[in-house]
Amino acid sequence: MNLSKKLIAILALVPGLVFAASGGHPLDKVPQQQTMASLQNGAKLFVNYCLNCHAASSMRYNRLMDLGLTEDQIKTNLLFSADKVGEMMTTAMRPADAKEWFGVVPPDLSVIARAKSSSAGTGGDYLYTYLRTFYQDETRPTGWNNLVVPNVAMPHVMWQQQGIRTIKMVEEVDPHDASKKIQKFAGFEQVTKGSMTPLEFDAATADLVNFMQWMAEPAAETRKKMGVWVLFLMSIFVLFAWLLSKSYWKEVK
Template sequence: MKKILIALLFAPLVALASGGNVHLDTWPGSVKDKPALQNGAKLFVNYCMNCHGASYVRYKNLLDLGLTEQQVKDNLMFTSDKIGDLMGIAARADEQKKWFGATPPDLSIIVRARGEAGAPGAGADWLYTYLRSFYRDDKRPTGWNNVVFENVGMPHILWELQGTQVLNHETHKLELEVPGKLSPAEYDKAVSDLVGFMVWMAEPQQEFRRTLGFFVLAFLAVLFVVAYALKKEYWKDIH
């Protein structure tokens, strides 16, 4: 049992090195979609933060998603009452290590960790595909397996939303055997929102950085024109 629990805790990080030959669906979301990011934050807090923290992000950062401080406190803060606290979980790291034999990995920068291993967008694409690729497998300790990460130790935490998929071993395709609370399209959108939040969480200031970079490049372009004109004016009598 102890080995199984450890596998469950470390599955997301181990999975980062797996599934390299599996086709990844393109994540259709955007970090500019604030309502989607808000929904992703709700899903993350309700499903992911049962075991995994996001200790590089503070609750006050969620205000950048268009939420008010009161909305964050009422709907997204279950382990703290201070808006400036980190997004940790109730259990302490030393307690978790004692209970499970290891501390659950933090999910703050999991998208960037995966993205650095492949092409731009790989982290988001991998997570988007992974969270939609679970299927029932009675041979596994948790009863679940995954097409992207074969013999995964992590259970399908979103199964109530998606329903139960099975793998057709003849076509090697996933088929929905028991519908969940959401339709397939709705579930795909929910996963997209969740992944979007993790993309945003990995670098909350990325949109500001990109905007600032655009203005810096524009300024340098104008400066180049002015400098070139000055150079021509300065050297015109010599040439």
């Protein structure tokens, strides 16, 4: 991992880093593309851009072998904050140091995709929109702001990939009070290009979010398959129970 990535990640350890409540911005639907390639790329992005500050202490590195990765691939490409593949995915920075230096311990991301689910959308929708709506704001300490979490303290850790953007605001009449004017979001303005095109960045973000969704419940697919078999067996049991009941009451009559 290069030095610039480490510095960007360390900047994220500031008060208010915790994902806050939605600021009212509509959530985009995250593309559901949980293929092995998508999940493997998401794991790589998570380790490079999230794991320096955020732990995923409910996940072990060796569980990534479920994504088709070998033990050697995990050791070579993903094992930065541990010595053995069987260890938990803990952050590279000690919680005690984070608390002492910044006054806050960054939240664990093991189940963040499930924790952020709401009536407005899934946790995946929340994270997908959040990670794609950062914009440059010189009034903020980090120089960044976010549409989903206004006045967010976390900087845009993937700004080099997305590029620098600002937002356009238009003045409109307040629908609740015609005597007042409100500022409304009217789109982004690209200041500098990123290393990825907008489509490539959206795809990479979807991979990262898909991995966090998988990480929140790695056994989800197994559970669904088992559920189908359980329902099938229960249907057979109900059929036999009905036939037995029919036969019993026939004799009673």
